[in-house]
Amino acid sequence: MKNILQKLSRLSIPAIVVIGFLFLVISNLLLSVIAVRIDLSRGQAYTLSPATKKILHALTNPVTVKFYVSSELPSRLIPLKTEVNDFLNEYKKENMGKVVIKVVDPKNDVSAASEIKEIGVPELQFSQVEQNKYQLSAAYFGLGIFSGDKKEAIPQITDITNLEYNITSLIYKVTKNERSKIAIIGADQSPDQNNDPYMVIRAILADQYDITPLDLTSESLKEIDPSFKMTILIASDNKKFSDAEIEKIKKYIEDKGNILFFVDGVWVNNNLTTQTADHNLFALFQQYGITLEKNFVLSGSSEYVNFGTNLFQFLTPYPFWVKSNNLLPKSEYFTNVAPLTFPWTSSINIKQQKGQSIQILVSSPGNSWEQKDTFELSPQKIQPPNANRTKSFPLIADVKINNSHIILVPSSRFLVSQYLSKNSGNIDFVFNLVNSLASGGALSGIRSRSLNFYPLPDLTDQQKDIVKYLNIALLPLLFGMYGAWRIMKRR
Numbered sequence: 001m002k003n004i005l006q007k008l009s010r011l012s013i014p015a016i017v018v019i020g021f022l023f024l025v026i027s028n029l030l031l032s033v034i035a036v037r038i039d040l041s042r043g044q045a046y047t048l049s050p051a052t053k054k055i056l057h058a059l060t061n062p063v064t065v066k067f068y069v070s071s072e073l074p075s076r077l078i079p080l081k082t083e084v085n086d087f088l089n090e091y092k093k094e095n096m097g098k099v100v101i102k103v104v105d106p107k108n109d110v111s112a113a114s115e116i117k118e119i120g121v122p123e124l125q126f127s128q129v130e131q132n133k134y135q136l137s138a139a140y141f142g143l144g145i146f147s148g149d150k151k152e153a154i155p156q157i158t159d160i161t162n163l164e165y166n167i168t169s170l171i172y173k174v175t176k177n178e179r180s181k182i183a184i185i186g187a188d189q190s191p192d193q194n195n196d197p198y199m200v201i202r203a204i205l206a207d208q209y210d211i212t213p214l215d216l217t218s219e220s221l222k223e224i225d226p227s228f229k230m231t232i233l234i235a236s237d238n239k240k241f242s243d244a245e246i247e248k249i250k251k252y253i254e255d256k257g258n259i260l261f262f263v264d265g266v267w268v269n270n271n272l273t274t275q276t277a278d279h280n281l282f283a284l285f286q287q288y289g290i291t292l293e294k295n296f297v298l299s300g301s302s303e304y305v306n307f308g309t310n311l312f313q314f315l316t317p318y319p320f321w322v323k324s325n326n327l328l329p330k331s332e333y334f335t336n337v338a339p340l341t342f343p344w345t346s347s348i349n350i351k352q353q354k355g356q357s358i359q360i361l362v363s364s365p366g367n368s369w370e371q372k373d374t375f376e377l378s379p380q381k382i383q384p385p386n387a388n389r390t391k392s393f394p395l396i397a398d399v400k401i402n403n404s405h406i407i408l409v410p411s412s413r414f415l416v417s418q419y420l421s422k423n424s425g426n427i428d429f430v431f432n433l434v435n436s437l438a439s440g441g442a443l444s445g446i447r448s449r450s451l452n453f454y455p456l457p458d459l460t461d462q463q464k465d466i467v468k469y470l471n472i473a474l475l476p477l478l479f480g481m482y483g484a485w486r487i488m489k490r491r
Contacts, residue, residue, distance in 0.1 A: 055171060077141060105140070118151075183214045187236055230258045249284065285408060305318035341420060
């Protein structure tokens with residue numbers, strides 16, 4: 001050791017600097033081929049989900065993902081380009097043999113220019129202010145996914161939070177031989193798609209499944225085809241189902257079909273009056289151990305609703321639109337799902353029966369109460385409950401019998417676009433549920449990989465007062481105690 005130190009002492013400082021610099025360069029080159037990422041985000045938002053990894057590992061045919069991006073981009077898109085590149089490399093690392101990633105500039109590649117026209121990736125127009133000048137520019141920023149003779153595209157990457165689902169679902173689509181079929185009962189489609197109340201959920205489901213509207217009243221429809229992986233029944237407009245229609249529903253369940261009900265316990269008219277729910281499904285639910293109550297659940301945790309007109313705005317929390325994040329823990333149905341909104345919902349009760357299993361998927365917050373028999377829906381006339389009357393009510397039940405799932409959501413407006421805020425997780429929940437039951441869980445849990453909603457726990461008024469007064473008094477108290485300690489120390 002002494003000899004080594006003597007030799008080093010003979011070296012000049014410049015030589016040591018050169019050796020150190022060379023060591024850093026060589027180390028950097030050797031380590032650059034090793035990529036190590038640690039994802040500490042909530043929900044593992046920057047890590048491929050287990051569902052994506054499963055699909056990638058099961059690939060039998062190669063898949064090529066082409067990132068069509070211009071070399072010259074607006075400055076605000078450059079960080080996004082880096083993020084997309086990093087994300088695509090995660091796909092490549094997961095299956096090096098079957099997933100090929102290519103970054104292509106259509107402006108410099110003649111074959112790519114003709115390719116993007118065929119799959120529908122447009123050149124986007126951007127406006128920006130640089131160096132005090134307003135400028136317009138055009139650039140490509142989309143994806144193409146290819147497998148054999150099948151091809152799909154993401155025309156423009158604008159939604160980074162759902163990028164994993166968009167990519168994985170298209171990979172699943174181009175590598176699958178046939179699409180699963182889903183039936184929808186009761187949600188009649190409007191001729192004007194812009195006025196279709198179920199437009200959002202229809203568009204999302206149609207991107208991955210073959211959607212078929214069913215009319216149970218049709219004499220030509222003898223039964224619901226068991227090949228439908230899922231049936232969604234919405235009792236909209238207080239639709240009444242006949243005994244013959246109910247028999248078709250029961251037969252479908254007996255044939256191991258999965259069915260999702262959106263049904264009211266009490267019907268609400270547009271003028272905020274109520275009437276009896278005439279859907280005729282109460283007895284059917286009881287056969288499977290579910291009692292749909294003829295009541296309304298209200299909650300202190302609720303959505304804001306605009307009761308104003310064109311002349312004035314009247315925005316207020318509306319207890320009849322219950323907002324709940326009381327979801328079944330560790331269920332794939334709720335992966336990355338924000339709180340759910342229940343417009344005019346009833347409660348349910350369950351009773352276990354032989355040969356089936358029932359679980360409550362969603363309950364209302366603990367600060368909930370109910371109206372029964374007599375209903376007052378006007379926001380100005382809602383009376384707050386006594387503290388001893390509040391409790392949590394079951395809201396969504398899942399019955400499993402003979403490999404068939406019967407799921408009841410006691411609100412027919414649960415999927416209607418006009419009743420959902422941008423933070424509602426209703427669409428994501430239903431899509432996760434359909435993916436789980438109709439695709440064998442292949443796409444479950446990857447609808448959104450980035451969370452921006454972190455709900456605070458529900459607190460009682462007494463708990464809120466304690467927190468408020470602690471915030472007011474704690475800091476002065478600490479300074480006072482410190483000052484007293486200093487005075488005592490001086491004495």
